[in-house]
Each structure stands twice: as structure tokens, then as C-alpha cells.
Amino acid sequence: MRNYKVEDRAYCFGGKILRVDLTSGQIWTEQTRKYSPRFLGGRGIDNWILYNEVKSWVTPFEPANRLLFGTGVLVGTLALTAARHTVDAKSPMTGGIGSANSCGHFSAELKFAGYDHIVFQGRSRRPAYLWIDDNRVKLMDASHIWGKTTYVTDDIIKEELADDEIQVACIGPAGENLVRSACVMTNRARAAGRCGLGAVMGSKNLKAVAVRGSGSIEVAYPERFMEAVNKAWEKLRASESATIRSKWGTYRTPSLYNERGHLGARYFQDDYVSPKIIKSVDPAIFKRDYEVRRLGYTCCPISCSHFYRVTDGPYKGIACEGFEVNDLLNFVARFEIDYPPAIIALHSLCSEYGLDQDNASCAIGWAFECYQRGIITDADTDGLSLEWGDHRAVAELLRKVAYREGLGDLLAEGAKRAAEVVGRESEDFAVHVKGQDSIESMRGSGRAWALGCVVSTRGGTHTRGANLIEGMQVPSEVCQKIWGIPKLDGPLSYENKASLVVYYERLQAVLDSLGICMFCSNWAGVELLDPDDLAELYSAATATEIDGEGLMVVGERIHNIEKAFNVLHAGFTRRDDQPPKRFIEEPIKSGPMRGEKLTKEGWDRMLDEYYELHDWDKETGWQKRKCLEALDLKSVADDLEKAGRLPQCN
């Protein structure tokens, strides 16, 4: 066991930030305490470093971009679900903040090696991977694994380092080929997806990070900490939503999703999928015929992941972890695929190529609609027929995207950029937010859901302020206590939705910085962990006393850093906080939500309220000096002022 001096590291931290200059090969460390507790850890510290070190004129694939890995503060302890790591860089999708969060055993291992974060800069001359063996850190040649899939990469690295328990974060061919939907994979199945961070890793000629950590994590007040852990465990055990998620994973109620308008059928041409298709992919079928076991990562009692095996048919032999609710949106709804083994296979293919299935399948969905409309033809697809329901065509296009072959080269850019090339009004139905493809349909699925997705700092995605709470039955006194609103008015009302979104933006920033999963927080159900519960875990672990309200202020600070990054780097304004055109102009065509769509008037009212709650300027959508100074971010206000992007209304 490696010994360490407690005074070298704060309680509950690895203590160091590992810095790697891939151009020079230089490796050094700095103290994490320089940044914490002001930005907690994980996403908070990552994005503060990114904000300070990447200039606004740097493009995502330049060596000057940073690529950061961050562990959450509570990772490496028994805090439930503390298995999360964050990957951050300037995003090739939006030109703004790129931030992805994933679970796995990688995060805790990195912390046991003594590192809370890794910051990569520069570009290696040859393919390389970083090998962290406690405090022995070196860059290794990766020429022999360049071009290999993530599965093979994981195998080779473990074999050559002669340790099957090493944790590996790596990219596949998609990242190497700078596909904008490339992700960073750990444990063969866990993706730090969206934002194209795998492509940033590829641009640095960095194939993988392998880590073995044998150190310990010590908390400040062990008994108090364990009391907080026990309390959290009791809450989870008593929670119906956590119990259901444990049994079924994230994929459990497809017909409910369908009836509520969550499923963008045929690339959002409708938000209702034929019940016959939904029936053919019933979760019970996957459980009965394909599920091998439940899987979970570091100290996670929810274990929403499962391992699947296909034992017959054309996909016989496929065995992989995965299959999430995203597969329902991405493959069942988008392409009307109704053959369960094909869905498992498509999920596995994405993992192998290192493709974020959300972004990749959206661009492919857009191509299918172009084909349906005759905007592209067989001559553009190398003879591939893009017929709805054809899983083989989707599989082939995923391969083409990962290797940038033929039409795949165009789709590797994402739907927005591809539509700009193809033109012929295909821009009108390309569904994206701030340049990044969106998997979320927003017409009938709830206004807080839509607002949270659209204003998200990372460009779309439902893991910032979007939430499903608005569809739940919550007593008014609880609404008042948690969100400061009198009641929930149902998903389709525009009232009070901004308050929900702002609350969850703050909470999500806290969760991503502590390394805790949103599924055990009150994002998933009001009975689950609230900011006070998280604050008690954090205080007992680090000896930095803070309450729930204080944590949420830090969450707001982290969110504001990302917002400022977007304003400075991508020039986003209120105009970029508008929903995809399709969701305002085209109503849902069938099903119980038929006729539903977003209204411009309702949206603008909700957006005004949202800016007011953040104390941002309603006209531009930009941050005000007084808001930033109240969050101890004066330097950010100064930067925005210098760039002429501080509103004149303070």
C-alpha cells in the first residue's frame, strides 16, 4: 500500500491534479486545493480550468484546446453512486463548453492513484496513451492500438500491462477520425457521450488513459460520514423510483414514453410510434430472452445497467453491457426498428467504435429523412437504401460514420453541419440545439423538459436543467419547500417551469462535481437525496462545512462559468436559446398528444422568467456584472466586459 501524508492532500481528495503536455511530453502536478472548495471538484474544477486556459479563438481540434478528466469529490468513498467522472473540453459540436459525465470504475481508480483531475494540453507527435501507476506516470506508444476498437484497445492495454483490473478510458476509430459524435469509453460500455470529446482526444493523438491506483481515501469524520451514507441508503431503499430503476434499468416504460410524446418517430416527423413496434420491444422481452445480469459501478445500489447476450439469429454472439432508454429513442423511435437483437447489436457497435449513439444516430436519422424526401438518393449513399426499420442500413451507416467513409464522412459532422452542406431545405428539419444534435423531442414531452434541454450549456441534452418532475404528483407544500413554487401545473403548462429548470441546473452542477448520479437525487423523485443530504456527505467527508443552500450557490457558480464560456467562445445569445424550429412549426401528427407543439409566445415567457431567475439580461441572454460578482466571479465579468458581451443594464 502506498503511504501518504494527510497534510499533502485534503480529506476525501486524491490531492493532485495531473498535468500532461502531449507536445513536449512533460508531466507535472499541482494541488487540487488551489481550486476547491470554490468549485468543489469534478465538472466544477474542470470547467474553471478550461475557462481560464483556453482562449476564445482556439478551435476545438487545435493542440491549445484542453482535455480534462475529473473525478467527483465523493468518489472513492462509500457515498452511494459516487462512481462518476467528467470529461471536458471546448466542444467540437457547439464551439462552446463540452462536458460529459459517465460512471464506471475509472473515476475511483484515478483517485486511489492520488489524482483528482488530469489536464491534457498539446498534441502528441505519435499515437500515445497515458499509463498512471500510482505516482509513476508515463506516456506510452500507442501506434499498435491506433485504429483498434474500444473493446480491442481495452484488451490489449490490460494484456500488455499484465493487469486485468486496470481501468482504461479510451477512444475508438470514431475519436481517431475526429468524428464529432465520438465519445470517451470506460469499462467497454460506459460513454462520456455528447459534445464530441472523443474527437478532441483523437485530435491530441491520445488513444487512452490507463490507471492503477492503490492508495486510500480518507474522510474527515468517518462516523459522521457513515451516518450520512446510511441515511442516503435508507432513502434509496424506500424509494419506489430507485427500486424500479434497479429492476428494469433506464428502459422500463416505453408505452408511457410513447403516450407522453417523448419518442421522436422517424426523426421527429411525429412523436408517436406505432404501438405494435413498442410492443415488440417490450422491456420484458429483453429481460426474458437477452439479459444476463444486472451491473453497477462504484458503490451504486441502483445498478441500472445490464449485460445482454444474443444467442440466435443474425446477431448471434453479441454480448455487451448497455441498452438504455436512449436506445428506445435512438433506434426504436427514430428508425422504427422493432427487432430486439438488432438494438442490442447497434448499441454494442456504438460502444466498439467509440461513437456516442445519441449524436451519431441523430445525424443518421436526418439522412434517412433526406432520403425519404428525395434530397439524397442511392447515388449519395453508395447504393444503400435508407428505409425506415432497416437496422442493417443503420449499422452500416454507423460504421461509415466511425471511419468517415462515403456519406458517413458528412454525417460525422452532425446533422446541422451536414444540412448546411446538403442544403435544399434540409436545414429546416435538422434537429439541433446550438449546433449539437438533440435526441429529445420537445412538443408534448413537457415544458420544463424542453426548456432544460434548449438552454443547456453543453448544447441540448437532458442532463442539465431538464427534468421529469413536472409530470409527477407533488403536494404544494413540498413544491414550495424544494422549488419555491406553489404547485406543478402538469407537463404542458408553461407556468413555473423556469424555476424547476434553474433548480436542476444548480443541482446537476453539484452532482457532477461531487461525482454522484442524478438517479439517486431528487431529480428522479422528491423522496431521494436533496441538497442538504449531499451537503452533509460533503461536509463530513471534507471537513468543509456547507449546507444545501450553500452547495446550490456553488452549483450556480459552476453553471455561470459554463454560460460565460459559451458567450465568449461561441457568442451565444438569446437567439440560441430557441427550440428547434420543427417543434414550433410542426405539431405532433398522431397518438394521444396529437396536435401538440411549442408556442413562440409561451416559450418567450418561460425564457424571460428563466433569465430573471438567473439574474441574466432578458434581451441578450447574457450575464450581468452583479450576478457574476455575487457569485465571486468578478474576473469573469471583467472578461465579458472586455469582449463587449456584458449587457449595459446592470
Place this chain on the structure above:
Amino acid sequence: MIYLSIHEEKCTGCRACEFACSYHHRRLFNPRLASLHILRNEREGTISIVPWNNLTQKEKEQRLPCDGCHGEPEPLCVKFCFTGAIAKKDEEL
């Protein structure tokens, strides 16, 4: 030393038992010190739970011996097994 009833098919590989075990021994968290070892095979989707008695000699030298969670109200690997993959057998050594 306690007898554990092991049900590998229920194990999710979350390793909370290892974390809890190291906490019992040292009041800190380090799965490599735990008296039991969880092995995940991510290619095949299999997981092995290796209790103290079944560890190799080399592993026993690197880890801390199981003392039946002496002083704890209940064995922590059992308490923090969320799925019932590790349960306590009635008989004790």
C-alpha cells in the same frame, strides 16, 4: 471469520463490499485492502466474489484478514451488499 453465503448471479460488481470492508479495518476506503475480492469479467459479463478463504496466498499477504467484522453490529460486506449477493450464514467458526 464468518461464513458467507455467496450468490454471484446477484452481484452487480459495484464493489461496495470491498469499500465497506476497508472501512471496517482502517476507517478509510481502499478496496485493495479488503478481505474479499470482486472480479469483473467485462467481456463475458461474469463476476466472481472471492471471500477471504478462497483468496490466493499472495492476495492474502496484500490484504487484511477477515475478522468477521469484529466490533460492528453486522458484517459490513453483508450490510452494504445491495442485492443480497453476499449474505451471512448462520453458523460461525
